[in-house]
Amino acid sequence: MSNIILYATRFKSLLVYFEKTLIISSFILLLILTSTQLISRNLFDSGFPIFDIISRHIIFFIIFPGAALSCEGNKNIKLDILTPLLSTHMLTTLQMPLAFISSIVCFTFAWYSGSFFIDELKYAAVNEQFSAYMTISIPAGFFLLGIHLLLLSITNQSLHSSKASIEP
């Protein structure tokens, strides 16, 4: 059992590293694309439509890993009405089932968004093929979140205590 937790912890560290790298790369790309658009529109009265499409899809590459990292550091938004009244022990006990339920919901959404992605590819018009490929970000994002939450439920460090240790 302790081996499983050990492997899960190591895998989660790698996942955190991947998520951080994804966020950093997405922000750098977003800044490059949007600033190029800003300069070309205001100085040359032109623009690159493809940059606009990529920028609007990059947001998903920030949202999903960002949400995963916020779960890792317990910074995700919750209603938290009862939690201030619960003991630390109770909160720790609740972490595992809550993370597990969350991962199930994310995997289910990954499944549905996977079929959305396939439909988009199948029925997209020729000029919308690129956007259709970019929708992979939604199933991939939910899968990433699902894996992360599953690992949190196994290691039970949770939504509560741990801070990611590896900096890209």
Next chain:
Amino acid sequence: MIVLLLILLAIIGLPLFVVLSAGGMYASLNNDLDPVILIIEMYRLSNYPNLIAIPLFTLAGITMASGGAPNRLISLFNALFGWMPGGMAIVCIFSCAFFTALTGASGVTIIALGGLLFPLLIHTKYTNKFTTGLLTSSGSLGLLFPPSMAILLYGIVSGVSIDELFLAGLIPGLILLILLSLYSFISANSYPAPDQSFSFYNLKIALYGSIWDILLPVIIIFGIFSGFLTITEAATFTAIYALFIETVIYREISLTNDLNSIFIETGALTGSILIILAAAMGLTNLIVDSQLPSTILEYISQFISDPIYFLFALNIFLLIVGATMDIFSAIIVVAPLIIPLARQYNIDPVHLGIIFLANLEIGYLTPPVGINLFIASQKFTKPILSIFKSTIPFLSIMLIWLIIISYIPSLSLWWRP
């Protein structure tokens, strides 16, 4: 049964995006709809060009918070107001408002400025109670000023023009700052007079030190309202500008050591907010399609026909929402239900937006979910109840302000001919 279970799970700490996703899935299956429609709605986010502005403005705010902006702003406002009776409290109010507008009222203000202002206020002989109350209340003050993330999100969710919301928030936001400054000025009678006098030289030095920070909101406001920049372009410019001044001009942030953690912090903050928006897109559409708002309207109109009473009931309801939900989830979940109701009572959607955000701004200070109370409790190592008691005078002023801006729409719509 499942709805009750989800509510129970939500109040014991299930992440809100999971609650909304599961709720959406249940609602679609219950209505014999394929849950893929939830994903289609979610994908619609990529059609909102202004959505990109949220991570970019947040990046700018976090860059400035991580750099030396808090110190520079406090020096400037201290040179401007520090000589007045109650001046240090006014310094605190203006610094926090300026900073919150840039950082998006996510608690960063109390963390970034609280540690700097607390010893200054105590040194100026303000009581512990006044100081904690002031700092806790100031943590959400700039919520109505551009480029506030709450306004951006409300504009995206409601479909109201973000430019108009930015304009509408200026006067109500300034009135709140003036009311709180007046209270600080009046209560300054019980504190010793400030030991500094006004000096043009000090003001010049402080202005010189913070000129790049001060220029930023001027450029944003001028850029957007002159038509030179769209919201997204203004956000791009702000992010690049903040990175430039902190890395090249002030050299407070190292490109190699600090930049990655700034991107990661921004990603985690925007991810935690926008994942709720993504999850709620489908659910709110299902709720609207199920005619729930019109059912509520029919019920309410049995008791309330006058817009004045509607506004009163709306404020009570939104104060409860603000006390139980965090601002971003409240905007995403509650705004789509309120907007059609308010339309029936002829409440202008821009005015409604300001009322909505003003209530949620007050919600930052009200238990059980007032985030400023929790952050201040951690930051100043005091029990939440004691922090809450210290905010009561400020909270009362904010409630008076809420009544004023609710019943005088011209304060929000001053820019309309």
